[in-house]
Amino acid sequence: MSETVPMLDSLGALGAALRVQGSRVGVGELLAAHRALEAVDCCSREESRLALRAVLCSDRGDLSRFELAFAAVFGSGQVADDGNPLEELGTIARQALPRAAIPGSAAPAPGAAEESTAVPAAWSDVELLREKDFSHYTEAEMALARELIARLARRGPTRLSRRTRPVRRRRGHQPDLRRVLRASLRTGGDPVHRHWRAPRRRPRPVVLVCDVSGSMTPYARMLLQYLQASVAARRRVEAFAFGTRLTRITNELEGRDHDRALTRAAAAVSDFSGGTRIGAALAELNRVHGRRIGRGAVIVILSDGWDRGDPELLGAEMARLRRSAHRLVWLNPLAAHPDFEPLTRGMRAAVPHTDELLAGNSLASLEELASILEEI
Amino acid sequence: MTSLQIGSVEAVREALAADGYLADRPLALAVHLAVALEQPLLLEGEAGVGKTEVARALAASTGARLIRLQCHEGIDLHHAVYDWDYARQLLALRAAEEGVEEGELFSRRFLLRRPLLDALESDAPVVLLIDEVDRADDEFEAFLLEFLSDFAVTIPELGTIAARHRPVVVLTSNRTRELHDALKRRCLYHWIDYPNPEREREIVQQRIPGVPEAIATRVVTAVGRLREHGDLYKLPGVGETLVWARALLALGEDADLEETLGAALKVHEDVVRVRQGRVLEGV
Numbered sequence: 168m169s170e171t172v173p174m175l176d177s178l179g180a181l182g183a184a185l186r187v188q189g190s191r192v193g194v195g196e197l198l199a200a201h202r203a204l205e206a207v208d209c210c211s212r213e214e215s216r217l218a219l220r221a222v223l224c225s226d227r228g229d230l231s232r233f234e235l236a237f238a239a240v241f242g243s244g245q246v247a248d249d250g251n252p253l254e255e256l257g258t259i260a261r262q263a264l265p266r267a268a269i270p271g272s273a274a275p276a277p278g279a280a281e282e283s284t285a286v287p288a289a290w291s292d293v294e295l296l297r298e299k300d301f302s303h304y305t306e307a308e309m310a311l312a313r314e315l316i317a318r319l320a321r322r323g324p325t326r327l328s329r330r331t332r333p334v335r336r337r338r339g340h341q342p343d344l345r346r347v348l349r350a351s352l353r354t355g356g357d358p359v360h361r362h363w364r365a366p367r368r369r370p371r372p373v374v375l376v377c378d379v380s381g382s383m384t385p386y387a388r389m390l391l392q393y394l395q396a397s398v399a400a401r402r403r404v405e406a407f408a409f410g411t412r413l414t415r416i417t418n419e420l421e422g423r424d425h426d427r428a429l430t431r432a433a434a435a436v437s438d439f440s441g442g443t444r445i446g447a448a449l450a451e452l453n454r455v456h457g458r459r460i461g462r463g464a465v466i467v468i469l470s471d472g473w474d475r476g477d478p479e480l481l482g483a484e485m486a487r488l489r490r491s492a493h494r495l496v497w498l499n500p501l502a503a504h505p506d507f508e509p510l511t512r513g514m515r516a517a518v519p520h521t522d523e524l525l526a527g528n529s530l531a532s533l534e535e536l537a538s539i540l541e542e543i
Numbered sequence: 544m545t546s547l548q549i550g551s552v553e554a555v556r557e558a559l560a561a562d563g564y565l566a567d568r569p570l571a572l573a574v575h576l577a578v579a580l581e582q583p584l585l586l587e588g589e590a591g592v593g594k595t596e597v598a599r600a601l602a603a604s605t606g607a608r609l610i611r612l613q614c615h616e617g618i619d620l621h622h623a624v625y626d627w628d629y630a631r632q633l634l635a636l637r638a639a640e641e642g643v644e645e646g647e648l649f650s651r652r653f654l655l656r657r658p659l660l661d662a663l664e665s666d667a668p669v670v671l672l673i674d675e676v677d678r679a680d681d682e683f684e685a686f687l688l689e690f691l692s693d694f695a696v697t698i699p700e701l702g703t704i705a706a707r708h709r710p711v712v713v714l715t716s717n718r719t720r721e722l723h724d725a726l727k728r729r730c731l732y733h734w735i736d737y738p739n740p741e742r743e744r745e746i747v748q749q750r751i752p753g754v755p756e757a758i759a760t761r762v763v764t765a766v767g768r769l770r771e772h773g774d775l776y777k778l779p780g781v782g783e784t785l786v787w788a789r790a791l792l793a794l795g796e797d798a799d800l801e802e803t804l805g806a807a808l809k810v811h812e813d814v815v816r817v818r819q820g821r822v823l824e825g826v
Contacts, residue, residue, distance in 0.1 A: 191724060206579040207552065207572065221573045225727035227587065227734050329617025344629035352645060356636035454776060461719045487776065487812065
C-alpha cells in the first residue's frame with residue numbers, strides 16, 4: 168500500500184497535466200494506467216512510459232501532449248528522449264506571440280449578451296437583411312442573422328446509404344425476408360403478405376474551406392459563422408480555414424457554445440487577415456487531409472480568389488480536388504457584382520474546375536448554396 | 544482456461560518475428576498490454592504500414608484462431624453478428640404439414656453465425672480483427688462500443704450469449720473519419736509509423752526470402768526518397784516496398800527504378816513529378 172500511494176499521486180498529476188493540454192483523461196483511464204504499470208516492468212522508465220502512452224493516448228495528437236506531460240511529471244530523464252525538443256519550442260513561441268481575434272468582432276461588451284439573443288422585430292427586418300452585403304453589416308445585424316444562418320446550415324446534401332429501411336413496394340426494391348417470414352407464421356406458413364426494403368438516405372460529407380486572408384476580412388466573420396453552424400448542426404462536416412497556410416478547425420468549431428467555438432477557432436488559425444496562397448493551402452488539403460475528405464464529399468471553397476501564389480499550382484490542385492470530390496462549389500463574394508468576371512489570376516485558374524460558382528456575400532446567396540447542396 | 548497468454552514484451556516480439564512480422568518495441572509493448580489487460584488495441588497509421596498484419600501474425604504465431612470482420616459502409620448486426628437463414632426457415636415452414644413451433648423456427652438450426660458471434664462462441668483462443676472500423680457508420684460504432692465492453696450479444700429469440708473467453712481484439716482504422724471518443728477510450732492506442740530504413744530492409748529480406756542485399760538496399764533507399772519528397776499525394780507504404788522489391792527480383796538486379804515506379808506510386812501526377820524532378824537519380 169505504502170508503495171502504491173506515491174505512484175497514484177504521480178498518475179493523478181500526469182492525468183491533470185494531460186487534461187490541462189486538452190486530452191480527455193478520466194478515472195477510467197487512470198485505473199487502466201495503474202493496471203498497465205503492473206503488467207510491465209515498472210522499474211524501467213522507458214517501459215513505463217510506453218505503457219502509459221498506450222493507455223492514456225487515444226489520438227495521434229495526444230502523443231506529443233503525453234510526452235510533454237510525462238516530462239513535466241516524471242522529469243525528463245535522459246535528455247535525448249525521442250520527443251522532439253524543437254516541437255516544444257514551436258508551441259512556446261506560438262504561445263508568446265499575440266493572437267489574432269476574429270476580425271471586426273471585438274470582445275463582446277458586457278451588455279452584449281442580450282444582443283446575441285435578439286429576435287427579428289418583424290419579418291421585414293429579415294427580408295431586408297437577406298440581400299444586404301455581409302461587409303455592410305452592423306454588429307446588431309450580425310446577431311440577427313445568426314439564427315437564419317443556423318437554419319440554413321441544417322440544409323445539406325444527402326446520398327443513398329447501403330443500409331435499408333422498410334418501404335411499400337416500388338420498383339427495384341429488395342424483399343424483406345425477415346418480415347415476410349414473421350408474417351407468414353400468421354398465415355400457416357404461406358408467404359401471403361410481402362414486405363420490401365429500400366436504401367436509406369444519409370448525409371453526404373461536406374468540406375468547407377474558408378479564406379480568412381486580409382481581402383476576405385469583411386466576409387470571413389459571417390462565413391465563419393456559417394462554418395460553425397454547419398459543424399454544429401450536421402454530421403460529417405469538416406471545416407478548414409486558410410490564409411497562407413491551412414488549418415483544420417473542425418474540432419474547435421464543435422460544441423453548442425457559439426462564441427466560444429469561434430474564439431477557439433480564431434486562436435487556432437495563426438494567419439488571420441494576412442496574405443493568401445490558395446494553391447499551397449489546397450495542396451496541403453489534398454495531401455495531409457486527403458483521407459479525411461475521402462471520396463464523394465461536396466467541397467465548398469469560400470474565397471475571393473485573390474491569390475499571391477502560383478496560379479499553375481492552384482489549377483493543378485483544383486483539378487486534383489475536383490477528381491476526388493463529388494461536387495466542387497466556389498463561393499466568391501465578389502461574384503455578387505453584376506459586372507463580375509473571374510479575371511484575377513487565381514480565379515481564372517480555378518474556375519474551369521468548379522461545378523458551381525456562387526456569390527456568397529449575403530444571406531440570399533447562402534440560401535442559394537443551401538438549395539444547391541440539397542439538390543446534389 | 545484457454546485465453547491467449549504471452550509472458551512478456553520480448554516474448555510478444557519474438558512470437559511476431561517467428562511469423563515474419565518485425566515489430567519495434569513500442570508496438571510489441573502495446574500488443575503485450577492488449578493481451579495482458581484484455582483490452583482492445585486500436586491501430587492507426589498510413590496505408591500499407593502493416594496494421595492488419597499485426598493481428599494475422601499474432602494469431603499465426605500463438606496458434607490462436609484469427610476471426611476477421613471487414614467493416615464496410617452500411618455494415619449492420621446481420622453482417623457482423625448473426626442472421627437467420629430465412630430461405631431455409633420458409634422451406635421448413637412449408638414442408639411441415641401440421642405447422643411449426645415458432646421456437647423451433649428460431650433455433651440454432653437456422654442461425655447463421657457471423658464473425659462476432661463466432662468469436663464469442665469459439666472454444667479455442669481467438670484473435671478478433673475488426674478491420675477498417677472507420678468505414679462503418681456511427682450506429683455500428685455505437686454497437687461495437689457495447690460489444691467491446693460486455694463481450695456479449697443478445698439475440699431476441701435465443702437470449703444473451705456471453706464470451707467463453709475474452710478474445711484479443713485488434714481494431715484498425717485508416718482515419719478516413721475520426722472515430723467516436725467513447726470507442727477510442729475503450730481501446731489501447733498505437734500509431735504505426737513507417738519503419739526506419741534498416742528495419743525496412745530487414746522486413747524486405749524477411750518477407751522475400753532470397754532477395755539479394757543490393758535489391759533490398761536500392762528499393763528501401765528509393766522508397767525513403769519518395770517519402771521525403773514532401774510533395775506527393777500518396778506515399779508508398781511497406782506493402783509497396785515489397786511489391787517493388789519483387790518487381791526488381793523478377794526483372795533482374797539492374798532493372799530501372801523509374802520504369803518500375805508504378806509498383807510504388809499509383810497517382811499519375813506523382814509519377815510525373817518524380818520523373819521530372821529526377822528524384823531517384825543515382826539510386
